[in-house]
Amino acid sequence: MNEAILLVGGKGTRLQPLTLSRPKPMVSVAGVPFLAHLVARARAAGIERLVMATSYLPETFRAYFGDGSAFGLRLEYVTETEPLGTGGAIRNAARLLTGGPDSPVAVLNGDILSGTDISLLVERHRAADADVTLHLTRVDDPRAYGLVPTGPDGRVLRFLEKPTTAADIVTDQINAGCYVFRRSVIDSIPAGRPVSVERETFPALLASNARVLGITDDAYWLDLGTPEALVRGSADLVLGRVASPALPGPCGEALLLEGARVAPDATVAGGSTIGPGATVHSGAHVSGSILLDGAVVEAGAVVRDSVIGAGAVIGAGTVLDCAVIGDRARVGSGNELRTGLRLWNGAVLAPDSVRFSPDPRTSIPAQSGVQHAAAL
Missing domain, CATH: 3.90.550.10 (Spore Coat Polysaccharide Biosynthesis Protein SpsA; Chain A)
Known part of the structure; x- marks a missing residue:
C-alpha cells in the first residue's frame, strides 16, 4: 500500500x-x-x-x-x-x-x-x-x-x-x-x-x-505562506496555470461557487473566486482575489489581489489592493488602500478614513472598538 x-x-x-x-x-x-x-x-x-x-x-x-x-x-x-x-x-x-x-x-x-x-x-x-x-x-x-x-x-x-x-x-x-x-x-x-x-x-x-x-x-x-502568495496560487489554479483534480469548476477568469451573485455590470476576472453566498454588486471590479462565504463587495468598489473573509463587507467605492480582510469585518465606503491592509475578524474601518499612502507603515485609523487594523 x-x-x-x-x-x-x-x-x-x-x-x-x-x-x-x-x-x-x-x-x-x-x-x-x-x-x-x-x-x-x-x-x-x-x-x-x-x-x-x-x-x-x-x-x-x-x-x-x-x-x-x-x-x-x-x-x-x-x-x-x-x-x-x-x-x-x-x-x-x-x-x-x-x-x-x-x-x-x-x-x-x-x-x-x-x-x-x-x-x-x-x-x-x-x-x-x-x-x-x-x-x-x-x-x-x-x-x-x-x-x-x-x-x-x-x-x-x-x-x-x-x-x-x-x-x-x-x-x-x-x-x-x-x-x-x-x-x-x-x-x-x-x-x-x-x-x-x-x-x-x-x-x-x-x-x-x-x-x-x-x-x-x-x-x-x-x-503559500504569505497573503500575496495565497491569492496568486488561488488565481493560478482558477486560470489553469497549475492543475488540480479538486478544482470545483472549470478553469477560467473566475470561479463562482454555489449561491454566488455577481451583478450584470460588475467585473470579476484574473482568476478570482467568489465563494458560496458572496455578492459582487453593480459596477464593482474584483480581480485576482478570493471572496469567502457570504462576503459582500458593494457598488463601485475595486478589490485587487486580496482575500475578503467570510461575511466581510467592502463598502461602496472603496479600493483595496493586496488586502487581507478578516471574517465579518467591515471596510466603510470611500476608502482607498493601495499599500495593503490587514483588518482583523469583526473589525470596522470607518467610511472615508483612509486614502492612499506610499508608506506601508502608515497607521490605519478606524472606528472606536476596532480589534486590530495594521498596514502590511
Whole structure:
C-alpha cells in the first residue's frame, strides 16, 4: 500500500487573521481548503493511505476530511501537543505507518502548491535505491532559502543555510517541500523531541554516506505562506496555470461557487473566486482575489489581489489592493488602500478614513472598538 505523511501542523501566523479560526492548510484556495488540492494530487499519484501530522486546531481537519473515503483514500490523524519540527512531526506520524523498513513513504508539506509528479518522484526513488529523495525547485532569487547543490548523478552534496553574500549562492536549487523516505530512515529519527530534517536529519545522512537524491524539475511551485502568495496560487489554479483534480469548476477568469451573485455590470476576472453566498454588486471590479462565504463587495468598489473573509463587507467605492480582510469585518465606503491592509475578524474601518499612502507603515485609523487594523 502506498503511504504518505502530510505535515499540516503550522499556525500560519503570516496569514493572520485568516488563520485565527482555521489552520493554514484549511484556508480556502480556489474554492476549497488548500489541503483538498494536495490530498487530491496525492490520490492521483496512487497514494492510498495518508497520515496527517496535525497540531493547531486539529479537529478542523477531521471535520472536513473524515476517514478519507470521500476522497478515495484512507486517512489517519496524529496530533502533536508540543512543536516537534519537521523531523519530529514525521517521526511522530510514523507510528501509524504500515509499510516495511524498505517501503517508500512520501512526505508532503501542507503549504506548498506544486505541479510536480509525485508518482514519478517515488519511481525515481525506487530506481535509485535511495534512502531519501528530495524534490528540488529552482528560484530566481534563492537568498530567502536554504540551498541544495547536487552532483552530476543527482546526489545531494550539501545542505546550506540561507546565503548572506553573493559568493554564498552556489546554486539556485532549493528544497521544495516534497520528499520520499525509506521507512527505516524515518524510524531512525529521534522520537519525542524537536528535530529539523533540514538542519539535523539530512546533514547526518550525508555524513553517514547515505544515498540522498535530489530531483529538480521545472514544474509549477509556490509556497503559500504569505497573503500575496495565497491569492496568486488561488488565481493560478482558477486560470489553469497549475492543475488540480479538486478544482470545483472549470478553469477560467473566475470561479463562482454555489449561491454566488455577481451583478450584470460588475467585473470579476484574473482568476478570482467568489465563494458560496458572496455578492459582487453593480459596477464593482474584483480581480485576482478570493471572496469567502457570504462576503459582500458593494457598488463601485475595486478589490485587487486580496482575500475578503467570510461575511466581510467592502463598502461602496472603496479600493483595496493586496488586502487581507478578516471574517465579518467591515471596510466603510470611500476608502482607498493601495499599500495593503490587514483588518482583523469583526473589525470596522470607518467610511472615508483612509486614502492612499506610499508608506506601508502608515497607521490605519478606524472606528472606536476596532480589534486590530495594521498596514502590511
